[in-house]
Amino acid sequence: MISPSDFDFLAIPFADWINLFVRDWLVPNFRPFFRSMQWPVSQVLNGLSTFLNATPMLVFTAALALIAWRTAGRGVAIFTLIALVFIDLIGLWPETMTTLAMVVTAVFFCVVIGIPLGVLAARSDIFQAVLRPILDIMQTIPSFVYLVPIVMLFGVGVVPGIIATIIFAVPPIIRLTNLGIRNVRHDLTEAAVAFGATPWQSLVEVQFPLALRTIMAGLNQTLMLALSMVVIAALIGAGGLGLTVFTGLGRLDVGNATAGGVGIVLLAIILDRISQALGEKRSVRTVSLMETMRSLFSPRRDAAAGESQRAG
Amino acid sequence: MKTKITGKNLYKIFGGSAEDALKLLQAGKDKDEIFEATGQTVGVNDASFEVAEGEIFVVMGLSGSGKSTLVRMINGLIKPSAGEILIDGVDVGSCSDEQLRRVRREKVAMVFQHFALFPHKTVADNVAFGLKIKGMPAAERREKAQVALDQVGLGARADSYPDELSGGMQQRVGLARGLASEPEILLMDEPFSALDPLIRSDMQQELLELQRSLKKTIVFITHDLNEALTLGSTIAIMRNGAIVQTGAAEEIVGSPADDYVAAFTKDIDRSLVFTAGSVAEPGEALDLAAADLKSALAAMERLHRDAIHLVDDGKVAGIVTYRDANAALGRNGGTLRDVLNEDFPAAEPDTRLFDLYELAQTGLPIALTNGDGRLSGIVEPKAVFAQLSTGGA
Ligand SMILES: Nc1ncnc2c1ncn2[C@@H]1O[C@H](COP(=O)(O)OP(=O)(O)OP(=O)(O)O)[C@@H](O)[C@H]1O
Ligand SMILES: [Mg+2]
Numbered sequence: 001m002i003s004p005s006d007f008d009f010l011a012i013p014f015a016d017w018i019n020l021f022v023r024d025w026l027v028p029n030f031r032p033f034f035r036s037m038q039w040p041v042s043q044v045l046n047g048l049s050t051f052l053n054a055t056p057m058l059v060f061t062a063a064l065a066l067i068a069w070r071t072a073g074r075g076v077a078i079f080t081l082i083a084l085v086f087i088d089l090i091g092l093w094p095e096t097m098t099t100l101a102m103v104v105t106a107v108f109f110c111v112v113i114g115i116p117l118g119v120l121a122a123r124s125d126i127f128q129a130v131l132r133p134i135l136d137i138m139q140t141i142p143s144f145v146y147l148v149p150i151v152m153l154f155g156v157g158v159v160p161g162i163i164a165t166i167i168f169a170v171p172p173i174i175r176l177t178n179l180g181i182r183n184v185r186h187d188l189t190e191a192a193v194a195f196g197a198t199p200w201q202s203l204v205e206v207q208f209p210l211a212l213r214t215i216m217a218g219l220n221q222t223l224m225l226a227l228s229m230v231v232i233a234a235l236i237g238a239g240g241l242g243l244t245v246f247t248g249l250g251r252l253d254v255g256n257a258t259a260g261g262v263g264i265v266l267l268a269i270i271l272d273r274i275s276q277a278l279g280e281k282r283s284v285r286t287v288s289l290m291e292t293m294r295s296l297f298s299p300r301r302d303a304a305a306g307e308s309q310r311a312g
Numbered sequence: 313m314k315t316k317i318t319g320k321n322l323y324k325i326f327g328g329s330a331e332d333a334l335k336l337l338q339a340g341k342d343k344d345e346i347f348e349a350t351g352q353t354v355g356v357n358d359a360s361f362e363v364a365e366g367e368i369f370v371v372m373g374l375s376g377s378g379k380s381t382l383v384r385m386i387n388g389l390i391k392p393s394a395g396e397i398l399i400d401g402v403d404v405g406s407c408s409d410e411q412l413r414r415v416r417r418e419k420v421a422m423v424f425q426h427f428a429l430f431p432h433k434t435v436a437d438n439v440a441f442g443l444k445i446k447g448m449p450a451a452e453r454r455e456k457a458q459v460a461l462d463q464v465g466l467g468a469r470a471d472s473y474p475d476e477l478s479g480g481m482q483q484r485v486g487l488a489r490g491l492a493s494e495p496e497i498l499l500m501d502e503p504f505s506a507l508d509p510l511i512r513s514d515m516q517q518e519l520l521e522l523q524r525s526l527k528k529t530i531v532f533i534t535h536d537l538n539e540a541l542t543l544g545s546t547i548a549i550m551r552n553g554a555i556v557q558t559g560a561a562e563e564i565v566g567s568p569a570d571d572y573v574a575a576f577t578k579d580i581d582r583s584l585v586f587t588a589g590s591v592a593e594p595g596e597a598l599d600l601a602a603a604d605l606k607s608a609l610a611a612m613e614r615l616h617r618d619a620i621h622l623v624d625d626g627k628v629a630g631i632v633t634y635r636d637a638n639a640a641l642g643r644n645g646g647t648l649r650d651v652l653n654e655d656f657p658a659a660e661p662d663t664r665l666f667d668l669y670e671l672a673q674t675g676l677p678i679a680l681t682n683g684d685g686r687l688s689g690i691v692e693p694k695a696v697f698a699q700l701s702t703g704g705a
Pocket of ligand 2: 501
């Protein structure tokens, strides 16, 4: 009888190869390089989280509500106010501020990295062809899988958590920057060039402003992805609301886990509404609280999100 | 007149390296055969032309005949695969990016078919775009933009956004944007074809007026022959990338180079093309001081005409018909002056036939005078209609 074990000599030791590659080559040779990448991230994060934690709760709540009111209208402002007060009352204010600092840091780097890459991809078909499969891979890998190589290369802690978040959340903004610029009407770009614009001038004067709506839709998606990843990053030592959820789960303390979860959801809704409204700046309107509530909990059906889904 | 733009044996091959396709062209293959053999498209095929300073040079041809490609070579948006394109003697096909940008900023502006206005900028900012690109300070460019907008009659809409304007107004903004940087050359790629017919002819007249006062050199694309004939001092007709005939309106319509051009001109309103001069006969007039009824009748019989002009001191004074003269002769004491019609139809030799219709309806021969009142020829009404009806031949 032939049994599968007779062919053991055919088995591919894939896991061993990867181990060899990462442990014996990548890590020893490149660790200093990866370590140095942490520096800018931790600078931004520290500044931001010091600032957020030092800001009194009432001041911050008022400020965010004001921003919501100016960008997304009265309804979202009232919702923001109530949600933040609720978070404070259930005792999760510091965790929420930590999470917010991490999310904002991650999104900041996503913008700094993603928009230039998106612009380059829009300018060069070759670069786009190279970038596309990479982005596809990045978006299909389950979020947990990111954590393994990150820990090996960067160690554990908040900053590696944010780096994982950046990698996880950056694809949409690259994609939609690329898409937005490529979709600018061809004759408008041509007109800019025909009047003697340099490539930089036509980007700044024409392409970027006209792509801004699409880019903002990308920013919104990036923000949401960052928020979801920052929670998972608690597994490798990032603090904040994610930690509350995981400790709650670990101790079978359903109450605390739920509280953490609710905090995340509230934060997500606020950030989502404000960033979406930023993308549609031209149509600022005041809507009733009722309407806002309804729109908050109804499935998202705006055109920008639908479009990007198809493009993704 | 000075030559402003010269195209010398221009070729444009789209897709891949041009050399193979150029060889095939030289071997006499046509656009379709080359597409089948190499998958490349011939955009422009051996086009040569000259545009004189201050003229309106109209390029026409069917869709896909290479008109847009040809004008885009003039400002370097498309680089020729072979050949030279010279503006004031400088080759724009081979100069550096920096030089090319200077040409676009200083010399050549463009007006687009679908206006291509920037939707996120106000009308004034749209018009000032070229100036901003040049680095002109904000206050100065606002001033210049206002001047350009006044020229096209839209001074009051400076702070509107393009989508608040009608199509005709939008294209005026497009025109103002082209004029604002005070270019010497204006390239217009089917600027009026997205407008409805009434607005379109308004815009044509306005362009002619602007042209009269500003004296720009204009390269104008259209696929409408009537528009070409209204505007063009010179018309070039393109087919499959090649220029098949270049000439004034009358040459194109009067002696088409081949069947393609003839087919183009078949349905044309000939009254817009031909002038009174083209159907004139030599006029003979009698001197009012010397002639009397008898000599007038005799002259008409000799010339086989029904009417004759009379001149007074060299200038045309009026016309006498055979019938009136004969009737006057029958009456006692009738004189030539009694039957002289001083309200006679008159025109100049370069008046278009279109404008002779009304005069021709009087039935009297039309006197052609050169502004000085002297008779240079006459046009018989039937000659006007005969010229118009030879169209489909
Ligand atoms: N970028 C391009 N790539 C490939 N082929 C092109 C390109 N631009 C134009 N062509 C081809 O070159 C030929 C000439 O095109 P062009 O746009 O100059 O024609 P046109 O006379 O302006 O036509 P229309 O009246 O439709 O504007 C067409 O066959 C067209 O398909
Ligand atoms: Mg065209």
